[in-house]
Amino acid sequence: MIQVRIDPAIKNVIDNFRLPENLGFGNIMAPIMASCSYENGKWGELEIIPYGPISMYPNAKVLHYAQEIFEGMKAYRIDGKGPFIFRPAENFLRFNRSAERMAMPHIPKDIFLQATFDLIAYCSKVVPSHSGESLYLRPFMFATEEALGIKPSEKFRFMVIASPSGSYFTSEGLSVLIERFAARAFPGGTGFAKAGGNYAASLLAAIKAKNMGYVQTLWLDGRERKYIEEMSGMNFFAVIDGALHTPLLNDSILDGITRRSIMTLAQDKGINVIERKMDIEELLKDIKAERCTEAFACGTAAIIAPINFLAEENGERFPLKNHEGKISIELREDLLALQEGRAKDPYHWVEYIEPKSI
Ligand SMILES: Cc1ncc(COP(=O)(O)O)c(C=O)c1O
Known part of the structure; x- marks a missing residue:
């Protein structure tokens, strides 16, 4: 003490x-x-x-x-x-x-x-x-x-x-613009750190997305603009053929605590969790072929926010078929129940704070 x-x-x-x-x-x-x-x-x-x-x-x-x-x-x-x-x-x-x-x-x-x-x-x-x-x-x-x-x-x-x-959550789902031009972070940079400058670097893209009617930016890697990294304040997951896929961490992605918690919860529910480099073109194909039916963003503020569709700047949209998000909603409820102290906590993730008065 x-x-x-x-x-x-x-x-x-x-x-x-x-x-x-x-x-x-x-x-x-x-x-x-x-x-x-x-x-x-x-x-x-x-x-x-x-x-x-x-x-x-x-x-x-x-x-x-x-x-x-x-x-x-x-x-x-x-x-x-x-x-x-x-x-x-x-x-x-x-x-x-x-x-x-x-x-x-x-x-x-x-x-x-x-x-x-x-x-x-x-x-x-x-x-x-x-x-x-x-x-x-x-x-x-x-x-x-x-x-x-x-x-x-x-x-x-x-x-x-x-x-x-209040709750940051909207059940209607996020509309997400794929950012093909700007980069938020790059190898050797500060993307993995929670440094204010990273967020300043994301704001211009946020204005562009908003002006086009979208609420979030999906960032690609800074070198090739080929691999999915994350959103400006949340990590990314997609459900493909029933398995949960998320970009493998590198020094331009923030190591989210919600992301890690979701991976543990999902694995314990018997869901196959795969961390890998996620090629954006491959994901778009998987969405079109309905192999990818659900995707969501996650972070402390929103917990889990299902994605309604991904979009290109030319207006092309890639809707997630199951955007009501069966897996995302279920994982969100599991995590929130733990955080709110409504569920058993086998992981010892939740700490009680004794109230004090003066
Ligand atoms: C860039 C970025 N990615 C991901 C996250 C999610 O991290 P966490 O789950 O620890 O809140 C955040 C928020 O903290 C963030 O700012």
């Missing part, structure tokens, strides 16, 4: 916080946040303080060179059970893999977990309670050194903020 400074001012902001009816995703912020600074080669004191603006000098390195990483996790409190958090140690490990790639210091496990757990513990009343709803947690770290030289920062700040959020 580490020493944490709890600002007494958090009592008032928590007591006065009211959850609105309509949550949306990531719009409402929890009334407190965690903060810890890194300087002279070491991490300082972890603080829990009221949520609010932070001040930085305009020459802070993050504002110029994008030395920033983040994570996304969810806490659940359904039917009076919980709050529970799902596989937080995996997010911690991925956070430090991202930190290494972006020339940032590792965060100690106890700071990462204590910050996250304390936010949930003090905000347990802020965790929404309808199925599909959750407290979305956003740990992040950014470079704060005040200097314009293109050198790794020597000062950083780690923070955790949280957002009571």
Whole structure:
């Protein structure tokens, strides 16, 4: 256990916080946040303080060179059970893999977990309670050194903020544009890291997809534009001849915790799971031949989102025959039941967080 400074001012902001009816995703912020600074080669004191603006000098390195990483996790409190958090140690490990790639210091496990757990513990009343709803947690770290030289920062700040959020899920299915031109990531780059810059690089394609009436971008590999990688914030799966196929991880794909959890759940249900390089032309043929009847995207926010159709920029569409997604809906329900503490947890993926008050 580490020493944490709890600002007494958090009592008032928590007591006065009211959850609105309509949550949306990531719009409402929890009334407190965690903060810890890194300087002279070491991490300082972890603080829990009221949520609010932070001040930085305009020459802070993050504002110029994008030395920033983040994570996304969810806490659940359904039917009076919980709050529970799902596989937080995996997010911690991925956070430090991202930190290494972006020339940032590792965060100690106890700071990462204590910050996250304390936010949930003090905000347990802020965790929404309808199925599909959750407290979305956003740990992040950014470079704060005040200097314009293109050198790794020597000062950083780690923070955790949280957002009571509604379900991200739409049952009508995603419409997905295959991105044949731009690349989000490439070999030797930062695609496997959860670095803010990767998301900035995906936004122009998101605008194009939206203007054409689609909601998601499907990224292909950065070298040949031949192999499927992932969506801008979710991993990709397709059901082909009854087996579950997903792109083999490489350094331009994010190693999703939902992806890994789904692979385990599917295998345990007797579904054949195949990780491989997935050629986009082959997949389109398989969709046309109705060998591929289902496809879905997955990630912490949406859990599993079935895909209605893939589309080319010329308007050609490849509808998934079974886009209501028998396998996707079933796996989604299995995973959500675990996360919400409604199902047995043979994998020990779910951790209970004892609520705290001040
Ligand atoms: C680029 C990208 N791929 C995949 C995912 C899914 O990862 P996870 O299941 O750990 O949320 C995310 C979201 O975190 C993401 O940003």
